[in-house]
Amino acid sequence: MNTFSSTEAQHTAGQASGASRWARPALNASVSAWFGIAVLGQLIFVFYIFALYGRATLAGQFESWNTVMPRAFVPGDTAQNVVMGAHLLFAALITVCGALQLTPQVRQFAPRFHRMTGRFYISAAVIMSSTGLVMVWTRGTVGDLPQHIAISLNGVLILLAAGMALWHAINRRIQLHRPWALRLFLAVSGVWFFRITLMLWIVANKGPAGFDPDSFTGPALTSIAFACYVLVPWAVLEIYLHAQKSNKAVLHFSMAAGLAVLSLLMLAGGKPVDMAAENLAPIAKRKCCSSALLLENIIISWRAYSV
């Protein structure tokens, strides 16, 4: 009996250690997959920024900035145009830089480059959030007050994370620098999370649901804004950091599965997007308002993204 028990115990222990052996690699693989998909999607976002705003700027056709945002370029309003121009330029640069900063090989093989781009990334984050806050509260933007509060909180989180990441890096507290750098990356990615979540929402509902596409307001948009700009990315990161520190295989596997689901959601697109586009194109054509154009623009970006 004893022998049986001890053999059984050894077998169970063997199984547990077998499972544990796979748990951490599974977690690492799902994080890498998530990051790879996010970087790919964000680089397509950069392509969109250059294709729309970069080309127009290089050609001196500043009025074309207004293709998606009706008052992006206001002739004669130099101060606002400079703020918007800086926001757009740094939007592209910070997105590329974020991908470089979090790529482990760059940190490992080019630490000086990592430090240099890190300083630039943090400065760009400060420029992005301050120009964004100025625009929201002085010139106005699409959406209503709850959405403006949500994106402003995102701006504040970016400033907080940038400050903390820099402070710990300067003091060589790398263990504390790392989580703040990750928080910064996720806060900076809030704008992109908002776009893809909105796209998924439209696809899932075969058209705009829970919000008014004319005024670009409604409970669905408020919820997506708070979820993407403030709550979900940081919450998922905290769970991931906890799972990573823990030795529990079940936590590693659960986190790996959760990240795999998130990665698949980010990849979702293709055929259903065409359905949503068919539903939305008439709205965009009929009503030449910023929100419909914004939706159409999201679909165009998403189509490019899902090719």
Ligand code: HEM
């Ligand atoms: C840090 C990451 C950010 C990126 C990559 C980013 C990117 C962009 C881009 C590409 C646009 C042009 C809109 C379009 O073509 O669809 C834009 C506009 C804008 N952004 Fe940001 N942004 C970021 C952060 C912020 C923050 C933190 C705020 C506010 C606190 C903000 C406020 C605005 C506003 C008000 C506009 C003008 C929208 C309009 O007039 O309708 N952005 N941003």
